[in-house]
Amino acid sequence: MLRVDVEKQLGEFSLQASFSSEGRVTGLFGASGAGKSSLINMIAGLLRPDRGTIVIDGDVVDDTAAGIHVPTYRRRIGYVFQDARLFPHLNVAQNLDYGRRMNRLAADPAQRTRVVDLLDIGALLDRRPGKLSGGERQRVALGRALLSKPRLLLLDEPLGALDEARKLEILPYLVRLRDEANVPMVYVSHDVAELRQLATQIVMLRQGRVTSFGGVKVLT
């Protein structure tokens, strides 16, 4: 479960958002500049709210009144960025294992095989990120985030940098992820079609405010 109630002033722009979601995939929907990325970055801990609370799975990660701000690396989240951000000095296999190593988790070959198969990246394991296509990169980034065993997966327009054909290539993997990986997700997008396919709950943002919240049908 995710509960968010935050305020943040960013220059001229003010963000004031409050919602709580039990959904498997919470879609954050809005035009660019609506505050989607700021919101997801606050959930990740990369941005600190001026006021408010964020609770992931009953665990308070931000509470400005109590002076709580759990740093990103201790939130046990996974984050898939629009631009993949694979480590260029590591090959795909090393990128995939990075989160496990940093969290000192025991090797879990069964899970690794499952994720590698789910995302069809077995053939890429010893390549460097520089040799991958945009779609491949995004699949590896998904795998890397999943294999750090997060309790919440954040995806910030993961298809935003891809062309239509590539989007259609990745979308089925995201659907499979939703149905098989058993990790709740927050999915940021400005694309109605994408969210219709993936999200189970929608938070609609407009100019820094939540304008509606509910099932996928609010996307009309």
Add this chain to the structure above:
Amino acid sequence: MLDISPAEWTAILLSLRVAVIATLVATPFGIALAWLLARKDFWGKSVLDAVVHLPLVLPPVVTGYLLLLTFGRRGLVGAFLADHLGIVFAFRWTGAALACGVMSFPLLVRPMRLSIEAIDRRLEQAAETLGAAPFKVFFTVTLPLALPGVLAGMVLGFAKAIGEFGATITFVSNIPGETQTISSAIYSLIQTPDGDAAAGRLVMISVGLAIGALIAAEWFARRATQRLHGN
């Protein structure tokens, strides 16, 4: 072709020892400083930056004299180190290493700083979301990506250290076998009648070392670009 005498060998080996020690000791400080200058904003940053670059623009004899005042047997720091830790710099090869380290420091730091500045900080953010604490981010992402720049800085620093003359001779004099490096040996030889041939040999060796270092630094710089693009 090169008929190097034992005395010349002594100077060459001493130069190598001085430059290697100076570079190795300066490197951790150089990395820390490069990171600080590239990443942090703090009060007095431009002053610190200027102080680091000072040896590049000060007359070397001035730097040498300041080192003598500070690290000499009666200098503030020198007396303390000698009395409490038994480390003596004045007129020792260690002093030559200190002088070379200080003089080469700006050249050593610069490529390191540039390579840290060139790193995409969003990669460090990504590492953090994967559970890496800040010091782990530094050792698993920042440092490996900056490595070619770190090596380039070490090579440049080494090349500068091996040729240093003014500060070294001012601080620790020109004692054969203890503080007489290639440069001071050349200086002595060209003031001696019949020293030309020996001086010529040492000149050729220092030119060779300098060119080798520049080629190596260039090679590391090219590696850096490849590394950042993930090929």
